[in-house]
Amino acid sequence: MELDVPTTLGPGRLVIDAAEEPRAVLWIGHGAGGRKDAVDTLALAAALPGLGITVVRFEQPWRVAGRSVAPRPAALDVAWMAAAPHVAEIAAGLPLIVGGRSAGARVACRTADDVKAVAVVCLAFPLHPPGKPERSRIDELLQPTVPVLVLQGERDTFGNAEEVSTAIVEAAASSEPVSPRGIRVVAVPGADHSMAVLKSSPLDAPGVARLVVETVRGFIDELV
Template sequence: MDVDVPTSLGPSRLVVDAADHPRAVLWLGHGAGGGIGAVDLAALARVLPQRGITVARYEQPWRVAGRRVAARPPSLDVAWRETAPVVAELAGGLPIVVGGRSAGARVACRTAGDVGAAGVVCLAFPLHPPGSPEKSRLEELLTPEIPVLVLQGERDTFGKAATLIAEVGARSNIRIVPVPGADHGMKVAAAAPLNARGVADLVTTSVADFVDGIV
């Protein structure tokens, strides 16, 4: 089901994969370099409704308009916040877990407190631009005070899983799950410990268990 959502920045869209008997809604944003068809977002939309979790993937206005360059972070936050009432209506009082991949994860972290989220799911959190570890975005990841799950590739050039674990330290509300052999797009080489299906299984199982733990 597609739901068109008007915002002050132009039309946006929710693509909803509904559970028959939902217990929660997972609201996911896409990255700056791709859309809601990303392998991890698509896997969650395909699998989680079978576990009672409705998945709503959100297309930002810049993406709906067909532009190739993402809007600036403040604009992403504006459209996301303006869409929150529509997601709340969709949830009908059920818990809402927010999240996304890469830039979408940053939006979810920055706005979690504003939209009444019960938890945050980060897929490939971009800790820093490739080759620029001094430009850290750690503060954004540490912003939510609610439970946070991060799935991070061991080969992610935006911040490897091991680096993220060291940076986060002892924050008890943040759980980081390394994805063996995966890069920023959750892709793995032929010799990696997990193949593409194994990565998808790890992502979907980890997120489903995380949501189960909240609801």
């Protein structure tokens, strides 16, 4: 089911894959590439409803309008928050987990507390622009006060799984107000930022999809 939602930036769209007897709702945002059907998010939408978890995918207004370039982060947050009351109606009091891939993961982290999420799922969190590790976004990943799961490719040029884990520990050591115990990083073997793998990678594409689904399911199972 699809639901258009008004925002000050134009209409956004919620794509809802509903569980018959839901116990939780996972609300996911897409990346700067604007694909609600990215391999990882599509795998979650296909598998989790059968496990009692409704999946709601949000298309940002710029993507609904057919534009190919994402606006600034603040605009992404504005549209996401405009959709929040509609997602709350869908959740109807059930636990809400927010998440997204890449830029969508950043939005989820920045707004998790505002939407009263019980957890955050980050798919390919963009720790830094490719080749520019000095421009770290670790502060955004540390922002939620609820548990965070990060699924990160080993070949991610925006920061691989090891880089993300190291940044969390270093931030905690430098007196950041967040314990690294609240953030779980799971490496996706051989995967890049889009979760694509090489022929020589330990996992093939279906294997990556299974890993994503099983890890997210296990994370949610611990919460609800």
